[in-house]
Amino acid sequence: MSASMVAKYSDKIQTKPKNRIIKDAIMKNGINAATLNNDAVVSMNPVFSEDIDTGKVTNQKMSGRCWMFAALNTFRHKLNSTFDLKDFELSQNYTMFWDKFEKSNYFLESIIDTADKPTDGRLVSWLLATPQQDGGQWDMLVSIIDKYGVVPKQVMPETFQSSRSVELNRLLNAKLREDAIHLRTLFEEGKSRQDLEAVKEGQLEDIYRILVFSLGEPPKTFDFEYRDEEKKEFHREIGITPQEFYKKYVGLNLDDYVSIINSPTKDKPYKKTYTVQYLGTVVGGRKIKYLNVDMETLKKLAIRQIKDKETVWFGCDVVLYTEPKLGIMDKAVFDYDTAFSTKFGLTKAQRLDYKQSCLTHAMVLTGVNLVDGKPNRWKVENSWGEDRGHKGYFVASDKWMDEFTYQVVVNKKYLPDELKAAYDQKPIELKPWDPMGALALMK
Incomplete structure (x- = not known):
């Protein structure tokens, strides 16, 4: 790259007076503020023909638990x-x-399963990169609920580290990598799988202690007291377990809910199911399973559930074309093309294949605006507190949904028979680093 090339580029900028104004605006205000399209802001009216009243939003604060908040919401x-x-x-x-x-x-x-593989190989390197983290997927939470149930927030409230998880994650991952070295060393010394499992049990004792000191110890039983807001009646439940609480007060059969994805890449034909190697939470628990469909089908399924007054967990890439302060998600909200005199024109499939986009965040669809039966904007319940968007609620254009939504979770009763049969197929295994193995973890 020669000096003459750089001079040519500079001359082209200098010959257009408007470039100075654009440059000054971006340098002073930042790219997004300088390129904000007010027409897009005006068009995202927070009014919806189908709207579920869901009350006050939650706040995950400085943690990557969006997927967990969305599901519990x-x-x-x-x-x-x-x-x-x-x-x-x-x-x-x-x-x-x-x-x-x-x-x-x-x-x-x-780590025990891969003890015979080199640490610089792609698989072990991928495992060691992030031993554990805040992020997750719907099926991972289902495994947690199935095993441990749920409790009211008052019974196990937030702590400093649950709301600001970076220090806890750093400490846990340091300990887990140290444990991985110990296990692999024992394997190299010829120790049996049974020996390694016994050592692992002692390692988990340390992990449990770190978690208890940071987050508190989960209750085995608790008392649940509440007042019916409508009837003004007081209720008390003594000594209920988390599993009993879920069954009695939430009562959703999570086996009825399925993950529907839209991944329009050549390697993932529609009407096929997929899972991801080495992606999970509970060993022996519910495995990740997706059914891939076209985007129109995905949206129709979500609309059916919303019309029945049930909210929809969904996963998307909130990083792209989102104005978080205003709570607007729209492909037109920032006019990068005009500002920089270029074009950002990747398709959804190309963004996935070339690592430009993947699922980064999970939220809840609580409404949709239908015009002649077709959606033009969606109501989104976020978990970033009330100081963003419309008291924590965002508005997504239908075009934004098409481009940046990758997953919804719906009751399988909304699937036509053809898709029910497709979901029952044995899933195709994807590599751990496949884009569909991305975890929702945005803060």
Whole structure:
């Protein structure tokens, strides 16, 4: 790259007076603020023909538990409606504790499974890169709920580290990598799998202690007291277990809910199911399973559930074309093309194949605006607190949904028979680093 090339590039910028104005605006205000398209802001009217009243939003604060908050929010919507509660929350700290404990065990089991493989190979390098983290997927939470149930937030409230997880993650991952070295060294010395499992049990004791000191110890039983807001009646449940609480007060059969994805890449034909190697939480628990469909089908399934007044967990790439302060998600919200005199024109498939996009965040669809039966914008419940968007609720254009939504979770009763049969297929295994193995973890 020669000096003359650089001079040519500079001359082209200098010959257009408007470039100075664009440059000054971006340098002073930043790219997104300088390229904000007010027409897109005006068009994202937060009014919807199908709208589920879900109350006050939650706040995951400085943690990557969006997938967990989103799932528990769908549960609390049902619970609040059934028992006439107001802004009741389930404990995200409780599920966080068991998720991290189970992820630690899952990692150590994976290290034992791959003890004969080189540390600089792609698989072991991938495992060691992030032994555990905040992020997750719907099926991973289902495994936690199936095993441990849920508790009200009052029973196991947030702590400093649950709301600001970076230090806890750093400490856990340091310990787990140290444990991985120990296990692999024992394998090289000829120790049996049984020997390694016994050592792992002692390692998990350390992990449990770190989690208890950071997050508190999960209750085995608790008392549940609440007041019916409508009837003004007081209720008390003594000595209930987390599993009993889920069954009695939430009562959703999670086996009825399936993950539907849209991945329009050549390697993933539609109407096929997929799973991801070495992606999970509970060893022996529910495996990741997706059914891949076209985007129109995915949206129709979500709309059917919303029309039945049930909210929808969904996964997307919130990083792209989102104005978080205003709560707008729209492909037109930032006019990068005009500002920089270039084009950003990758297709959804190309963004996945070339690592430009993947699932980064999970939220809840609580409404949709239909015009002649077709959606033009969607109501989104986020978990970033009330100071963003419309008291925590965002508006997504239908075009944004098409481009940056990758997953919804719906009751399988909404699937036509053809898709029910397709979901029952044995899933095709994807590599751990496949884009569909990305975890929702945005803060």
